Amino acid sequence: MDKSIKQIKIIFWALLFIMLIMAAMAFYVTRQTGPLMDWTLSQKENLKSVILILALGGIPASYIFHSKKIKHIAEDLPMEQKVNQFKISYLIKIITLEALSVLGILSYMITADNTFLYIFALLFVAYLINRPTKHGITEEIEPYTPEETNES
Numbered sequence: 001m002d003k004s005i006k007q008i009k010i011i012f013w014a015l016l017f018i019m020l021i022m023a024a025m026a027f028y029v030t031r032q033t034g035p036l037m038d039w040t041l042s043q044k045e046n047l048k049s050v051i052l053i054l055a056l057g058g059i060p061a062s063y064i065f066h067s068k069k070i071k072h073i074a075e076d077l078p079m080e081q082k083v084n085q086f087k088i089s090y091l092i093k094i095i096t097l098e099a100l101s102v103l104g105i106l107s108y109m110i111t112a113d114n115t116f117l118y119i120f121a122l123l124f125v126a127y128l129i130n131r132p133t134k135h136g137i138t139e140e141i142e143p144y145t146p147e148e149t150n151e152s
Helices: 002-033 041-071 079-111 115-129 134-141
Strands: none
Touching: 002 079, 002 115, 002 134, 041 079, 041 115, 079 115, 079 134
8 A cells, every 4th residue: 555655646746746847847948939830919819818717617516526526435345455545546637637737838828928837826726635645545545534422
C-alpha cells in the first residue's frame, strides 16, 4: 500500500514541477518575443471561450469521475487493491487538470493574452487542492464512520 501511495505522490509532484517549468518558460518566451501568431480580436475571444468552457467543465468533470469511481470500489477488497483502484482514478483526475493547464499555457504563448494565465492559475489551484496524503487517501477509500452509542 505504501508503495502505491508513494507512486501517487511522485507523479503528483513531477507533474506539478513540469507545469511550473512550462509556465515559467511560456511567460519568459512570450514576454521576450510576443505572441506566436497574429490573431484578430474575434479569434482571440473564440479561443478564450473554448478554453474557458473546457476549464470550467473539466474541473467538475474530473471530480465527479473520481468520486464515482471511488464509490464503486468494493468494500471486501484488500486495502492494496483499493489503493490501486484509487490510484488509477486519481491519476485520471490530476492528468485532466494538468492537461487543461497546459492548454491554458499554450494559449497564452499563442496569443500573449493574460486571460490565459488566469485560467492556468485557476487550474493550478484546482491541481494543488488535490495534493495526495496518506491520511487523505485512506480516508477517501474508507471514510471514518463513528460507531453509534446508546446513551439512554
